[in-house]
Each structure stands twice: as structure tokens, then as C-alpha cells.
Amino acid sequence: MSARIRTLGVVGLGLLGGSVARAARERGLAERVVATGRRTRALEDALARGIVDAVVPVEEVGQGADLLVLATPVGTMHDLLRRAAPPLGAGALVTDVGSVKAVLADTLPGLLPPGVEYVGAHPMAGSHERGVEHARADLFQGAPCIVTPSPDAALAAVERVEAFWRGLGARVVRRTPADHDAEVAWTSHLPHALAFAFARALADAPADAREVLGGGFHDFTRIARSDPGLWTDILTANRKALAGPLQRAAERLSELARRIEAGDGDAVERLLGEAREALAALAPNREIPTPEPGAQTRKSSIAKGAAPAGADETKPT
Amino acid sequence: MSARIRTLGVVGLGLLGGSVARAARERGLAERVVATGRRTRALEDALARGIVDAVVPVEEVGQGADLLVLATPVGTMHDLLRRAAPPLGAGALVTDVGSVKAVLADTLPGLLPPGVEYVGAHPMAGSHERGVEHARADLFQGAPCIVTPSPDAALAAVERVEAFWRGLGARVVRRTPADHDAEVAWTSHLPHALAFAFARALADAPADAREVLGGGFHDFTRIARSDPGLWTDILTANRKALAGPLQRAAERLSELARRIEAGDGDAVERLLGEAREALAALAPNREIPTPEPGAQTRKSSIAKGAAPAGADETKPT
Numbered sequence: 001m002s003a004r005i006r007t008l009g010v011v012g013l014g015l016l017g018g019s020v021a022r023a024a025r026e027r028g029l030a031e032r033v034v035a036t037g038r039r040t041r042a043l044e045d046a047l048a049r050g051i052v053d054a055v056v057p058v059e060e061v062g063q064g065a066d067l068l069v070l071a072t073p074v075g076t077m078h079d080l081l082r083r084a085a086p087p088l089g090a091g092a093l094v095t096d097v098g099s100v101k102a103v104l105a106d107t108l109p110g111l112l113p114p115g116v117e118y119v120g121a122h123p124m125a126g127s128h129e130r131g132v133e134h135a136r137a138d139l140f141q142g143a144p145c146i147v148t149p150s151p152d153a154a155l156a157a158v159e160r161v162e163a164f165w166r167g168l169g170a171r172v173v174r175r176t177p178a179d180h181d182a183e184v185a186w187t188s189h190l191p192h193a194l195a196f197a198f199a200r201a202l203a204d205a206p207a208d209a210r211e212v213l214g215g216g217f218h219d220f221t222r223i224a225r226s227d228p229g230l231w232t233d234i235l236t237a238n239r240k241a242l243a244g245p246l247q248r249a250a251e252r253l254s255e256l257a258r259r260i261e262a263g264d265g266d267a268v269e270r271l272l273g274e275a276r277e278a279l280a281a282l283a284p285n286r287e288i289p290t291p292e293p294g295a296q297t298r299k300s301s302i303a304k305g306a307a308p309a310g311a312d313e314t315k316p317t
Numbered sequence: 318m319s320a321r322i323r324t325l326g327v328v329g330l331g332l333l334g335g336s337v338a339r340a341a342r343e344r345g346l347a348e349r350v351v352a353t354g355r356r357t358r359a360l361e362d363a364l365a366r367g368i369v370d371a372v373v374p375v376e377e378v379g380q381g382a383d384l385l386v387l388a389t390p391v392g393t394m395h396d397l398l399r400r401a402a403p404p405l406g407a408g409a410l411v412t413d414v415g416s417v418k419a420v421l422a423d424t425l426p427g428l429l430p431p432g433v434e435y436v437g438a439h440p441m442a443g444s445h446e447r448g449v450e451h452a453r454a455d456l457f458q459g460a461p462c463i464v465t466p467s468p469d470a471a472l473a474a475v476e477r478v479e480a481f482w483r484g485l486g487a488r489v490v491r492r493t494p495a496d497h498d499a500e501v502a503w504t505s506h507l508p509h510a511l512a513f514a515f516a517r518a519l520a521d522a523p524a525d526a527r528e529v530l531g532g533g534f535h536d537f538t539r540i541a542r543s544d545p546g547l548w549t550d551i552l553t554a555n556r557k558a559l560a561g562p563l564q565r566a567a568e569r570l571s572e573l574a575r576r577i578e579a580g581d582g583d584a585v586e587r588l589l590g591e592a593r594e595a596l597a598a599l600a601p602n603r604e605i606p607t608p609e610p611g612a613q614t615r616k617s618s619i620a621k622g623a624a625p626a627g628a629d630e631t632k633p634t
Contacts, residue, residue, distance in 0.1 A: 144531065217600070249570070
């Protein structure tokens, strides 16, 4: 089928909802975009800029919609869909952008009128920026979008929702809701928890440390600038899948700290090497330069007076 | 004084040494650049490309040099300077790019001939890429460079070294070696340790998780692609200053994990809020959008049926 939609309904016009609206319009996926949201000014602005065709109360956003996209925090979706669902007609589809999926797959379908299907999705795009004013038509371009149908979902519905996200530019991956939650616990929720824990520890750093921040610091901490309320919802909603990864990361940190504090260079180098290998195995698409044959290792780099001289340093800060 | 140098000697022609050479030349800071290094092919290539004027054995790189820059791993600097120092003439200066400073301030000055001064430096620039082939004349542009004179260093020497790094485009910050080590333990070494620990934990992630990696993952893990040997040197050399930050981060992680696992949303939101505030206090230069008056919090976002509808979501992945 085509991804084309006559009326697209968007619930929540923030960065993600606004980007869905812009992308759907600019890519010709939807003839008409109707939105509802909380921030009156943002809605008026989106209307004035032509990002949406109409702004309506949540109770009306489902009227005539072929596809309804929930683009609000996970904790709000149940209540909003309860209000948005009644006018949805048979054949309509509901998808969303939530970062946890099992809880939604368990609770949202029961809110829908007969003949309407829910197929969850999690586009892994966004930033710490908020609001429709940052919405971009290319936000989903090349980003993974995990589509998480329930086992009893109709295949045609699943394929229509996948075609929609693909039409927005995303690279669609299909998972069960439970597998989604288990995998993103590792790749998204755990890094957020670590970044937040690090950021909170920084309260004890010397104030002058603010002058010695390199690019590595900024990259590493970017996700800790995310919205606390939103991430509280996500981390607690996925706490079962997240417990194991959190514990494993704490163990790995403890092992590394112990070896560093003991000054055990051989053990530290082995742990760091294993770390880089595990990362390369999971994320091989980012290039890691391969050392040349005979290139330095830590031991050989501590020269013993032999020629040849020197060594290269590459040093992220 | 001017930062101008007649002969600049560079020990180690990797990403940093190569970038020092290129920047010094392109910015007209040095008339002549002489280098020594370990990788014959890289040296020949740098010579052919005009990045350096001459390639010499380490025992000769100090001949006629006004300024010698050590751009090798910290663990190699003592031995290399011992070999490079003898031909240095009175008035010459030595600086470096090492990520730890107290150990160098303690050991390098004793290797120098009379009238030669060492003023350490740590340019916080670089990447996980290695080698002179990635060297860039603008690598230091806008990056912090921490200059770490010993208390008995001559002011004129300190100012000449600072002028050199400023001439390469860096934003110079002056610290004692001990303060440097204490501060970068928080802002560079601790994030590297956390990123490596997380990366090693990923060995236990489901293999399919490789398909669900968003931009947040890539930013967060970039520093874990750094060279294990180099970082073993850095982390173990600075282990005294790093012990406290490592322990504090582990405590903060443990507190957050406990609250998440208990499903205690109020406590989790408080911890994440404190995290974001601590980060904003230390790194205020990166914008954090301020919520509008009346904007959602987690609690209010879980709507209770009241108008207005919807909520915005902004969701780093």
C-alpha cells in the first residue's frame, strides 16, 4: 500500500509531533494535518506557519483521521487516547512515539473503537531541545524507528504503519514490545541513567572545572540535559527491563575503578580493550581506526631507550 | 612577546603533534618545523605534504629549537625527553600535550639542560581518530588549553608558552599541575571511565540491540572508542585524583538505580532535576531551554481529564 493519508491527526505538537507533521506534509504523505496540544501559543504558531491545517480539541482530533499519532509523554498517552479515540472510524490506525512499548501495548488497544488498530512505534530521533519551534521535516531521516506490533495485530495494519514511518525517512525495525523494551534499556535508557548519575555527581566537582570542558565532555553529557519529567516516566515505566543493565553497568564500573585505584595497568588495559571490542561489536558502523601492524601498545610505548623514537598520541579529552 | 618561533621541534607526529605542526605553520607562528616520530611512513608523508620541514632522530630534534612540543603518550615522555633534551640551548622552552600534569611537572624539569624551562600544557582537543593523516590546522581553535606551570617557573617562560597555545587558536587557562589533575579527573577522566564501563557492559546486551542505536547512544559512547593503551596510561597516572570522583559517580548511580527499581517517580524526578542543575551550573554555555511558565511537569503531564489537551514530547534517544 501507499503511505498516503488523507487526514493525519497529531496529539501533542512538540519537537516530535511537530516534526511528524512537517515531514508528512513536505513528503506528501498526508493531505491534511490536524493537531491538538497543550501549548496554545505553539499551536497558533504552527497553524500560522502552515505546519498544520487545523488545531482542534483532543476530543475532535480523531474525526476523519486515517492515522492518529500520539506524540506526548508516555505517561499521558492513556488518558489522551481515551479522549481522542471515540470519533475514530473503522479502518483508522493509531501509532505513537513513546520510548517504552510494553505498557502501551497492554493498555492502549482497549481504548479503541471496533475496527481501529494500534501499532506502536518508537522513532529514535530527537534531541534535548523541546518544542515545535525546533521541529524539522528531516528529523527522522535515517533514524531507526522501532515498530512494535502486538502478536495479534493485523499484518496490513502493521505494514501501513511501517510504510508511514518509512515515508518520513526512518529506517524501520520491527520488534515485539517486550524485545523493544529489553533492547532500548541497554542502548538508550541505561546511557541516560549513567549520564544523569554523572551529571548529578558533578555537583561535587570544583567550580573551576567549568573552564576545562572539552568536546568529549559535551558529547557525553548531552543526553543528561534531557527533560527530567519525561525521563522519569521512561525510566520508571521500563524499570523491569532496565534493572539488569543497570546492575551490570555498576559492576563494570566497580571492576574498572578497583583496577585503576590499584594502579594495575595490565588489568585496566584489558578492561578498556574489552570495552572497545564490545562497543565495536554492537555499533560497527562507526569507524574505529585499526592500528597499523606493529603500532604501539601501551607497553611498547614506554620506550626503553631503543630506536625508533617517539610515538603518536591521539587523545580525546 | 610574540608567539613567533624560529624552529619548532615536535616529538611524536600523530593527531596532536601533526596538528601543532600544521597550525603553527599555517598561522605563521614558526618559521621551521622539525619533527621526530615512530611511524616512518607517517613522517615521510608529513614531509611530502609540507607539514614539517625535516624529520630527524629524537636525539637531534632539540638542535636549534626555540620550543619543543612533546606530543606522545604521557608514559613515553620521560624517556623521550631524556633523549631529546641534550642539544636544547639556553632559553629554549619545552611544553607538551599530556592529559595528566603533576607526574610530568615532577619528573621532566630534571632532564633539562641549564637555562631550559618546562611549562606543561593540556590542549583539550582531539578525537578518537588517530594519526597525522587526521591532523588539522584548526584542531585547537576555541578549545581549552590548560597551561600548568610549576610554582618556580619563570613568568616570561609561562607567558611565552601561553602565547604559543593562544596563537594556535586555543583558549588558555592557567592551573597548577595538581589543580589540573583534580579538575580533569571530573571533566575528562571520569566520563571516559564511565563510557568504557558502559561499553564493556554492552557485551551482555542482546545482539539485536545493534539495530536500535540512536544519536544519543553514539554521542555518549564516542569517547569509549578511544585508544585503550593511551587511556590506561592516563587513568592510572591520575588515579589519586580520580578515586574520589569515581566513588561519587558510583554512589550517584546506585542511588538512581535504587529509586528507579522501586518505581519511586518523585525521587527519580528529584535526582534527574538535580543532575540537570549540576550540569547547567558547570557547563552553562550549552543552552538548556527554559520551560515556559506553566509548562508541564511530570505530574501535571499525566492529565486528569482536564482541558487543555495534549502535551509536547521532546525525547532524546
